């Protein structure tokens with residue numbers, strides 16, 4: 001099983017290398033459309049982005065793009081670049097596809113405005129007023145994208161910028177900034193950076209994407225007679241709550257060759273069909289740590305005897321689609337006993353899923369989660385707009401075929 005490079009790390013590698021002084025080397029970047037969006041925005045801002053190398057413009061050298069920056073479907077591109085661009089002496093407009101333009105950007109506008117930047121939405125326009133000043137910002141919702149936007153703006157702001165998180169979120173930005181020579185201070189729920197003059201270029205090996213692996217872990221655990229080997233998966237502790245939950249539920253997942261590369265934990269995973277599974281509960285802080293894996297977790301719950309509860313995940317309403325509604329609709333059409341709530345689902349299993357025509361709503365993770373449900377179902381499943389898997393894992397359907 002070959003995974004795409006971690007999407008979150010790929011975005012950060014391109015953005016931070018794009019701001020560094022000189023050439024960085026990046027291996028294993030995600031080939032997904034989201035990361036391509038970040039690469040093309042960075043080119044428009046003056047960075048030289050090649051297959052495995054990026055020449056950064058330096059923190060003081062960001063160039064004004066000729067037109068609006070197209071972030072495609074990618075919230076990470078839009079929010080992280082908003083942090084960088086809010087600190088520039090010119091105004092930038094960030095735009096995207098129909099899904100992205102519907103997603104909430106006030107969550108970055110608010111802290112950036114507090115830092116003294118000009119920021120407005122919709123459409124998202126930032127920058128043109130300097131200098132910024134550091135703030136202490138308590139995130140109203142757990143979001144690594146907003147945390148990262150504020151920290152990136154903090155590199156350009158006078159004094160210290162601190163972010164306080166209501167629940168732990170992925171810390172890839174902090175790890176990568178540290179590797180590039182920035183003094184990032186993380187303690188408990190608080191992370192701080194100071195104004196910085198220079199980012200050292202880096203050499204990064206992007207690990208395999210745990211969120212992409214989550215679909216195969218569930219498939220491997222539930223399809224009878226499976227053994228799946230997934231090498232080189234990023235298992236950063238701020239991302240691996242899903243893995244631990246699956247193990248507690250009874251999934252047979254073995255990690256080997258555990259090592260750290262560029263500050264990021266990496267391991268090979270082996271998954272065997274599970275024999276005895278128990279229902280589970282996910283709530284607030286846990287949900288924040290496995291926000292992208294919750295859809296395939298809902299699929300797993302349909303095969304487990306008893307009632308599983310996923311709550312504290314209201315953020316799923318404002319992802320690439322309303323994921324709470326999308327999964328309730330798709331799994332419901334396939335015969336699952338799933339009840340949507342404001343902040344998650346209750347799922348009663350086991351259900352004999354049956355193939356159906358279902359809607360991805362153009363959301364890559366919905367399409368992949370429903371494809372795994374289709375693998376477990378009797379009969380044929382047809383997923384509308386399934387090509388949206390290109391957003392994060394262009395090889396998804398080839399890999400799925402290789403399993404069948």
Ligand code: S3P
Pocket residue numbers: 007008009011075076142143144145146148170291292315
């Ligand atoms: C991401 C953070 C999460 C996640 C997204 C990637 C990141 O979004 O859902 O797929 O790379 O920082 P939020 O910050 O909106 O929770």
